[in-house]
Amino acid sequence: xxxxxxxxxxxxxxxxxxxxxxxxxxxxxxxxxxxxxxxxxxxxxxxxxxxx
Amino acid sequence: xxxxxxxxxxxxxxxxxxxxxxxxxxxxxxxxxxxxxxxxxxxxxxxxxxxxxxxxxxxxxxxxxxxxxxxxxxxxxxxxxxxxxxxxxxxxxxxxxxxxxxxxxxxxxxxxxxxxxxxxxxxxxxxxxxxxxxxxxxxxxxxxxxxxxxxxxxxxxxxxxxxxxxxxxxxxxxxxxxxxxxxxxxxxxxxxxxxxxxxxxxxxxxxxxxxxxxxxxxxxxxxxxxxxxxxxxxxxxxxxxxxxxxxxxxxxxxxxxxxxxxxxxxxxxxxxxxxxxxxxxxxxxxxxxxxxxxxxxxxxxxxxxxxxxxxxxxxxxxxxxxxxxxxxxxxxxxxxxxxxxxxxxxxxxxxxxxxxxxxxxxxxxxxxxxxxxxxx
Numbered sequence: 001x002x003x004x005x006x007x008x009x010x011x012x013x014x015x016x017x018x019x020x021x022x023x024x025x026x027x028x029x030x031x032x033x034x035x036x037x038x039x040x041x042x043x044x045x046x047x048x049x050x051x052x
Numbered sequence: 053x054x055x056x057x058x059x060x061x062x063x064x065x066x067x068x069x070x071x072x073x074x075x076x077x078x079x080x081x082x083x084x085x086x087x088x089x090x091x092x093x094x095x096x097x098x099x100x101x102x103x104x105x106x107x108x109x110x111x112x113x114x115x116x117x118x119x120x121x122x123x124x125x126x127x128x129x130x131x132x133x134x135x136x137x138x139x140x141x142x143x144x145x146x147x148x149x150x151x152x153x154x155x156x157x158x159x160x161x162x163x164x165x166x167x168x169x170x171x172x173x174x175x176x177x178x179x180x181x182x183x184x185x186x187x188x189x190x191x192x193x194x195x196x197x198x199x200x201x202x203x204x205x206x207x208x209x210x211x212x213x214x215x216x217x218x219x220x221x222x223x224x225x226x227x228x229x230x231x232x233x234x235x236x237x238x239x240x241x242x243x244x245x246x247x248x249x250x251x252x253x254x255x256x257x258x259x260x261x262x263x264x265x266x267x268x269x270x271x272x273x274x275x276x277x278x279x280x281x282x283x284x285x286x287x288x289x290x291x292x293x294x295x296x297x298x299x300x301x302x303x304x305x306x307x308x309x310x311x312x313x314x315x316x317x318x319x320x321x322x323x324x325x326x327x328x329x330x331x332x333x334x335x336x337x338x339x340x341x342x343x344x345x346x347x348x349x350x351x352x353x354x355x356x357x358x359x360x361x362x363x364x365x366x367x368x369x370x371x372x373x374x375x376x377x378x379x380x381x382x383x384x385x386x387x388x389x390x391x392x393x394x395x396x397x398x399x400x401x402x403x404x405x406x407x408x409x410x411x412x413x414x415x416x417x418x419x420x421x422x423x424x425x426x427x428x
Binding site for chain 2: 022023024025026027028029030033034036037038040041042043044045046047048049050051052
């Protein structure tokens with residue numbers, strides 16, 4: 001997937017605070033997130049990203 | 053995606069339906085996660101079933117708001133286990149891809165696409181994932197052939213555009229002696245151009261930029277340098293206009309890497325300097341702007357400025373991408389004629405690469421660095 005490989009560069013870092021405005025993201029803590037998903041019986045959404 | 057999509061109010065209704073986790077793959081804190089769920093493409097979006105701690109939905113790439121809504125709906129459906137034969141194959145494929153078994157995943161994605169009933173809403177995602185898996189496992193002819201078969205079914209959608217552009221890249225990379233190369237290249241370039249011209253497709257600036265790159269690559273693969281250069285100039289102007297419309301520094305900076313690539317292709321790296329200096333001022337904690345400045349200065353033959361920018365980038369960088377900054381530094385020394393400093397830099401890079409935790413450490417990267425050292 002050349003397109004993805006070549007264009008993933010546009011998905012840069014923004015501050016975590018901005019994303020939290022709409023969706024309550026947990027930052028860099030899988031253990032906490034999966035535990036919360038288990039207790040609240042909802043799926044876990046993961047955005048894997050890097051500063052780019 | 054962070055700058056444009058995840059802040060969109062249209063996603064508010066999904067807030068309580070998921071737990072939301074952002075994973076910076078460069079951060080050592082996430083090494084255990086990365087060992088469990090390898091991430092070869094950034095960004096990658098996952099929906100994980102909390103009962104099984106397994107991947108129920110995987111999308112390797114960024115998404116617009118409408119795409120993301122669909123992915124979230126798909127993820128919920130997959131966790132509930134509702135679906136047909138195609139859904140089951142897609143779920144197996146996503147799980148295999150998430151375990152790093154890309155070749156096996158490609159076979160299951162192909163099975164999903166083959167079993168897809170008419171109107172199956174997951175065909176786009178399955179097709180995109182299939183092509184990625186094929187291209188990652190060096191199955192370029194299959195990638196291009198599948199793209200040519202799937203495009204007509206996805207025409208008029210963003211997935212169709214992605215399938216066409218990925219496929220044309222695979223076709224262009226085929227060896228010149230491949231008898232199918234010319235026909236596949238022509239078919240898929242036409243498809244990519246059609247998607248590019250289709251104003252009804254909701255497309256991010258990133259998506260359109262990707263189509264420009266695919267079309268430029270297609271012209272280069274066809275040996276038409278003049279058209280490729282003309283398209284590159286159009287692409288560069290498009291990116292400049294997009295950046296000028298950005299509402300935040302983060303949005304503007306998101307175009308930096310593509311703008312730098314375009315300027316470099318047009319042999320005008322000096323145009324990147326004010327843009328990157330602005331980003332370095334706006335986002336002082338980010339290593340990317342000085343890292344790119346080093347690349348631009350090197351192309352301009354300003355080696356001392358390049359090393360100074362590279363120093364600033366190294367001081368801020370962390371994670372596997374820091375290795376790339378070391379590589380740039382070694383290349384600057386080589387261009388400057390200082391072979392010993394270049395060797396020392398590669399040794400530093402090897403030591404750093406070997407120090408990364410499991411999940412971030414790559415044996416392939418270490419081997420490539422050692423090979424580079426041997427050739428110096």
